[in-house]
Amino acid sequence: MxxxxxxxxxxxxxxxxxxxxxxxxxxxxWFAGADLALPPEGPLREGLTWRLExxxxxxxxxxxxxTVYEPPxxxxxxxxxxxxxxxxNVWELRFQAGDEAGTTRLQMFFRLRLSxxxxxxxxxxxxxxxxxxxTQAQAAVDRAAAALANRGRSRKHERRDTPGGKxxxxxxxxx
Numbered sequence: 284m285x286x287x288x289x290x291x292x293x294x295x296x297x298x299x300x301x302x303x304x305x306x307x308x309x310x311x312x313w314f315a316g317a318d319l320a321l322p323p324e325g326p327l328r329e330g331l332t333w334r335l336e337x338x339x340x341x342x343x344x345x346x347x348x349x350t351v352y353e354p355p356x357x358x359x360x361x362x363x364x365x366x367x368x369x370x371x372n373v374w375e376l377r378f379q380a381g382d383e384a385g386t387t388r389l390q391m392f393f394r395l396r397l398s399x400x401x402x403x404x405x406x407x408x409x410x411x412x413x414x415x416x417x418t419q420a421q422a423a424v425d426r427a428a429a430a431l432a433n434r435g436r437s438r439k440h441e442r443r444d445t446p447g448g449k450x451x452x453x454x455x456x457x458x
Contacts, residue, residue, distance in 0.1 A: 284373070285409060287416025289391040289424040292381050293431040300387040301355035301378050303434055304427055307333045307347065313430035314374075314423065320344045328352055332363070351375070361396075371396045376427070387431075391424035 293300050303309055307323050321334035321344075331349040335341075350373075351359035357377040364371055373394040381388045393416045 284394045284396055285412055285416060286392055286394045287413055287418070287420040288393070289417065289419075289421030291389050291421075291424045291428040293387045293389055293428040294385060295387055295431045295434075296385055297378050297380055297387045298355045300389070300431055301358070303431060304376060304389075305349075305352065305354070305358045307331070307349075307360075309430070309434075310335070312434075313426040315345075317341070317345070327354075370398045374423070376424075389424050389427055391420040391427070393420035393423065 295303075304313065305327055307319065311318055315335050315338070317335040317338045319333060320336045323331045323333040325331065327349070329349055329352040331352070333347050335345040335347060337343050337345070346363040348361050348363050349358060350361050351357060355378055357375060359373060359375045361373045362371045373392075373396055375392040375394070377390040377392070379388045379390075380386070395412070395416065
């Protein structure tokens with residue numbers, strides 16, 4: 284697997300940070316920039332599944348699964364695209380008490396579980412891909428820290444950075 288990492292500090296207790304970020308219902312506030320196509324059902328647990336709406340970057344609905352759930356230390360989310368045949372993304376978020384009281388150190392690990400055809404990626408561009416994954420992991424963990432700081436605010440007042448570097452208001456889709 285090829286891996287990228289990112290780290291941030293949030294001004295919230297570890298248990299509260301974990302409870303908020305591990306819940307896929309809150310993922311639209313920090314994780315994917317995609318609404319839930321099919322929300323998870325039942326309590327948070329290993330094996331929980333849900334689907335994220337397609338985006339310009341994904342081009343299709345993403346089936347997701349929580350493969351590790353260890354409150355309040357860490358959780359792992361993975362895409363479930365033809366396991367063994369397609370490249371799947373693995374996101375691990377770890378939580379530790381920060382150096383200052385009431386803070387949490389967040390560590391994001393973004394890994395690619397490459398498909399059998401992914402060997403070419405491993406040979407041709409491992410360093411540039413690792414840098415890209417580092418950038419994406421850092422951006423995700425920065426959004427997580429910001430979402431924790433703003434978790435009491437309404438989504439319609441949030442701002443998100445778009446890929447072009449511009450900020451845009453983020454609200455619920457109207458159907």
